[in-house]
Structure formats: structure tokens, C-alpha cells
Amino acid sequence: MSIAEIADQSIPFSLKLNGKFRSTQTRTGVLISGPSGWGEFAPFPEYSDEVCAKWLAGALESAFGTFPAKLRSSVPVNSIIPMLNVEQTVSAVEAAVNVYGMTTFKVKVADSAPDSLASDELRVKAVRTTLDRLGIEGKIRIDVNGQWNLEQAMQAIPILEQAAGGLDYIEQPCSTNAELIELKNRMQSWTQQIQIAVDESLRLASSVNVDEIRSAADILVVKAIPLGGVQQALDLVTEIGLPAVVSGSLDTSVGLSSGIALAASIPHLYGACGLGTGTLFAEDLVTPTTLPTNSELIVRRASPDAHLLATAAAKVSDSDRLWWQERIVRAWQSGANDLVSPSVKEAVEQ
16 A cells, blocks of 8 residues: 555544634544554644654554553543633633543643733633642643743743742743753752753654753653654653653544553653543544543543544545645655654555
């Protein structure tokens, strides 16, 4: 089966989200079927073919390859709090605690609004006060997605640290490794030591500078599919040698299987992982949606429900279907062919 045939046989989907995420309320992508199961290829529209190559390698691993041996049968997960208003934030925390037993919360911060920091302070404080009211000690993390420069980070971190009553860590406060290293050095003199986690520094890098990452970070945030698959991500974690958590990439329950497999295979798992993203979907390709119970997910693979997949595929126009097919071929030619394992490459090129 050639990559063109795989692209032609891929099944596109469009699913509604519960709220706006990355400026959209729909999640689109394609599923790829192979002898190992189903893989999900859903890089965001703005990503280059080179970045998409990693996502395709991750999808093809799931469809045609094998996952590493699992070291645990369940993985802890955190709740993700998008950029909601204070009232919505309170409701989201209450639901996460009462329905899913969550005790760790990752709050998205730093949008482009002029009053972003003031808004973030109120939202983070709302998470802490709600946890206190519910009698949950809880951990709070913030995810900046690289939106601060160094000076903005120095100003914002103490404010949000106080609002949270202590931060578990800050995820990607600045976009460049040089800024992260300088930030970490400056924070050494602070009474309260705060950990830095990196995501985009790994996921969007054309090549990872291991020494820089060790100097910039305390924790790795790894995403299975965007890093080229479970084995590629596990190899990177092993090479760098820092504790890691696994996060999703706004995957359906099908794609989330790769993230769960990665979290199950990492020896030094730092703590709760960002794999509870099923709560962000109003629709899914699986019944029931992969959701945590008592803040944990069981390690297992999900396959799509035929009716749900057909319904989601029917929402995709012919032009968008063709766009995804062409994107798969370009991603393969832009590097996925060099990222997949020999056995996957043989299966694709036979």
C-alpha cells in the first residue's frame, strides 16, 4: 500500500468542541486504518508540512507499528481549564472534581488581550478558591504556550504564583530556549523555587538541543503523535533524562490512545498528565468517550464507532477531504518517511 493509497483511504472527520479552543469550535483531521489499529492525523491547519511529518509518523505508528511495553495499567490525568471567564472557570473546576475526581489543574493563560495578566490572575485565583471551598488541596499548573517574553514572565510569574497559592510548574513561559535558560537563572534567587516545563521547545523544534533543554527545563511535556509517535517520544525522554508528563494534542479518543500508551511506558512519570481532553469534545468518534475516573485513565486502545465516524465524515466537504489527502502525501515526503520505523516504512512503501 503506497502513501497515496493510504491517503485516499483515510477517513476525514469534523467534530464539535464544547468551547472555543485555538480560535475554533471544531476539531478536524483524518483517521488511518492499518493492521495494528487506527491512527489519527490531525495537525492544526497552520502547521507546516515539516511539522505535519511528525504527526503523520505518529499516526502511521498507531496504524502499522507497535507501541512500547507498558509499565502501568492506568495513568493519572489533570484537568485542563481553557481561557474561560471566572464564572465558567468555577463551574469547570467543580465539574472536574465532582464528576472526574480531578485534583490537578492546568490553566491556560496569556492570551493577546491587553489586560491578559489581570484576567489570568482572577482565573487562577478562582481555581484555588474553588478547590479550597471543595476541600481539595490540589495542584495548579499554568500553560503559557510561549506567549511571554522574558520581562513579561518575570512580572507575571510571582503574581500567578500567589494567586495559585503555589504553582506546580509553569509550562513554556517563553518561546526560545535562550529566554527559558535566562528565566531559570534569574528565578534561582527567588525564595520560592518554581519549576519550568517545556512543550513547544520539544514539539516544534526541527531538531532538539538536548543540552539546552536540560539547562532550560525541569520537566518535559511530551505529546505522542506530534513528536513522531510513542516510540520516538519515549526515546527523546530517555535521551534528555528529565521527569516527564504526557499531554494530548486535542485528540479524539482514537488519537488519545497514543498519548495513553506513551504515559504507560515512561519510567519516570512526573505526575498527572494532560490526557483528560475528552472533556473538551461535544462529539467524539468513540462511545463512550475516553474520560477519567477518579482522575485516572485505564491504559487501552480505542477504535472508532462506524456510525459516529460516518457522521463526522459526512460533515467534511469534498474539497477539504482532498486537502487532507494531499497533506498526508506532502507530510510523508517532508520527513515522515524518515521518522517511521523500518517495519512501518516497509508496510507503507510495499
